[in-house]
Amino acid sequence: MNVLDMRGVRKSFGAVEVLKGIDLTVNKGEVVSVIGPSGSGKSTLLRCATLLESMDDGELYYMGECAARSENGQSVYSRNVNAFRRYFSLVFQSFNLFPHFTVLKNVIDAPVNVQKRNKEEVRAEAMKLLDKMGLAEKADAYPCQLSGGQQQRASIVRALAMKPEMLFFDEPTSALDPELTGEVLKVIKQLADEKMTMVVVTHEMAFARAVSDRVIFIDGGVIVEQGRPDELFGNAGNERTRRFLSNYNR
Amino acid sequence: MLEQLGIAFLKTLLIFVLTLIGSLPLGLIVYFGKKSRFAPLRWFIEVYISIMRGTPLMLQLMVVYYGPSLIFGLTVSAGWRFGAVITAFVINYAAYFAEIYRAGIESIPVGQYEAAQILGYSRAKTFIRIIMPQMIKRVLPPVTNEVITLVKDTSLASAIGVVEMFTKAKQIAVAPASPGMAALVSAAVFYYIFNYIVAFSMRRIEKSLNYYM
Ligand SMILES: Nc1ncnc2c1ncn2[C@@H]1O[C@H](COP(=O)(O)OP(=O)(O)OP(=O)(O)O)[C@@H](O)[C@H]1O
Ligand SMILES: [Mg+2]
Numbered sequence: 159m160n161v162l163d164m165r166g167v168r169k170s171f172g173a174v175e176v177l178k179g180i181d182l183t184v185n186k187g188e189v190v191s192v193i194g195p196s197g198s199g200k201s202t203l204l205r206c207a208t209l210l211e212s213m214d215d216g217e218l219y220y221m222g223e224c225a226a227r228s229e230n231g232q233s234v235y236s237r238n239v240n241a242f243r244r245y246f247s248l249v250f251q252s253f254n255l256f257p258h259f260t261v262l263k264n265v266i267d268a269p270v271n272v273q274k275r276n277k278e279e280v281r282a283e284a285m286k287l288l289d290k291m292g293l294a295e296k297a298d299a300y301p302c303q304l305s306g307g308q309q310q311r312a313s314i315v316r317a318l319a320m321k322p323e324m325l326f327f328d329e330p331t332s333a334l335d336p337e338l339t340g341e342v343l344k345v346i347k348q349l350a351d352e353k354m355t356m357v358v359v360t361h362e363m364a365f366a367r368a369v370s371d372r373v374i375f376i377d378g379g380v381i382v383e384q385g386r387p388d389e390l391f392g393n394a395g396n397e398r399t400r401r402f403l404s405n406y407n408r
Numbered sequence: 409m410l411e412q413l414g415i416a417f418l419k420t421l422l423i424f425v426l427t428l429i430g431s432l433p434l435g436l437i438v439y440f441g442k443k444s445r446f447a448p449l450r451w452f453i454e455v456y457i458s459i460m461r462g463t464p465l466m467l468q469l470m471v472v473y474y475g476p477s478l479i480f481g482l483t484v485s486a487g488w489r490f491g492a493v494i495t496a497f498v499i500n501y502a503a504y505f506a507e508i509y510r511a512g513i514e515s516i517p518v519g520q521y522e523a524a525q526i527l528g529y530s531r532a533k534t535f536i537r538i539i540m541p542q543m544i545k546r547v548l549p550p551v552t553n554e555v556i557t558l559v560k561d562t563s564l565a566s567a568i569g570v571v572e573m574f575t576k577a578k579q580i581a582v583a584p585a586s587p588g589m590a591a592l593v594s595a596a597v598f599y600y601i602f603n604y605i606v607a608f609s610m611r612r613i614e615k616s617l618n619y620y621m
Contacts, residue, residue, distance in 0.1 A: 254523035268527035
């Protein structure tokens with residue numbers, strides 16, 4: 159089953175067309191990496207998928223339900239589009255933890271106050287997740303007392319505590335030192351092994367190659383090429399893809 | 409003399425407390441008005457803020473006090489004197505607080521809103537749970553400045569004959585066979601100690617919010 163289905167997504171900022179008709183489907187349990195040069199539209203695609211940005215044209219489905227359909231070349235969003243937020247979560251490059259909440263509170267506040275779940279249950283689950291991510295002793299710390307890597311792991315726990323069907327990551331390690339990058343990638347790898355459905359925008363090619371089921375190369379607002387990582391990294395069919403990848407293999 | 413000043417000081421304290429109770433929340437409402445999607449309300453708030461900031465508080469005080477009788481020919485009761493002081497102070501300070509809140513809210517990174525949106529917080533919940541607590545921490549220093557100014561501004565009430573501490577000190581100082589300077593100096597000491605306590609309390613509050621950055 160497709161968790162996510164995007165069809166013909168178009169998005170412009172002013173006169174600049176950033177997404178020029180993108181199709182993206184993600185199956186349950188699939189890990190998709192999105193790579194591409196700066197400004198190619200990767201973040202915009204994720205922001206459209208996560209309803210932070212509205213598409214100009216294109217369709218958006220989660221779990222087969224229609225969040226937006228295309229009518230006369232324009233996206234029309236479902237009236238209860240906010241209900242679709244329960245299907246996904248997004249991990250930001252800059253973490254965006256709430257600085258006035260402890261780590262634990264960051265994790266449980268939305269499940270308790272938005273999803274209205276039982277506080278004790280949520281808390282127990284949150285502690286389990288924090289423990290799994292090596293953050294059990296940090297539950298009562300504030301984000302500013304954590305390293306970047308710990309903050310990013312905390313924000314991943316915050317996303318998981320919502321029990322989403324799938325997770326998006328927008329360059330989750332770009333704000334981190336190389337050592338800290340490793341600990342965050344390890345956690346994402348762990349989620350991949352547990353068959354979490356994920357779309358990861360990344361510049362970490364080794365990671366994309368090792369973890370993804372499929373790699374998508376975006377350039378200039380279109381999907382230039384996609385395929386299994388060994389295919390794409392091994393012998394990309396497209397000249398632009400090869401040129402992009404050669405910058406990383408040096 | 410000190411007893412008289414002490415009693416008048418209670419009036420000063422009352423003006424101070426009532427002004428804060430009224431203007432701190434009203435400032436937030438004014439801020440929301442300024443951000444409203446309803447353009448006429450936005451313009452109204454814009455004009456209101458610029459008048460409050462662009463004219464002397466003493467003049468505003470007089471307009472509020474004499475306005476009802478001069479403009480509308482109403483007879484005002486004796487109690488209006490004090491009511492006018494509180495009204496003028498509250499709407500004046502609310503304008504300043506609204507601008508301080510705006511700066512505080514606009515300094516919060518957009519990522520906070522986006523994270524809240526992803527987690528499904530409604531607009532109201534985002535503001536109450538995520539934005540407002542961070543805003544309060546950010547605006548405390550400028551709010552402290554305003555609060556200290558307010559301590560001194562209470563003396564403007566004397567312009568319309570409200571007998572708060574400043575008026576009282578003046579009365580004592582110019583009365584025949586008065587202790588003269590002593591009354592003014594005593595009043596100065598009252599104001600100074602009052603402000604010291606205010607500044608000290610605000611610092612305590614700021615410190616209590618230092619547990620996060
Ligand atoms: N809110 C916005 N308003 C105007 N232009 C925007 C906006 N957001 C993105 N853009 C533009 O859209 C283009 C694509 O941006 P996007 O952030 O999606 O690229 P990206 O692939 O994520 O790049 P990077 O690897 O640098 O993160 C860029 O040219 C960017 O300047
Ligand atoms: Mg980006």
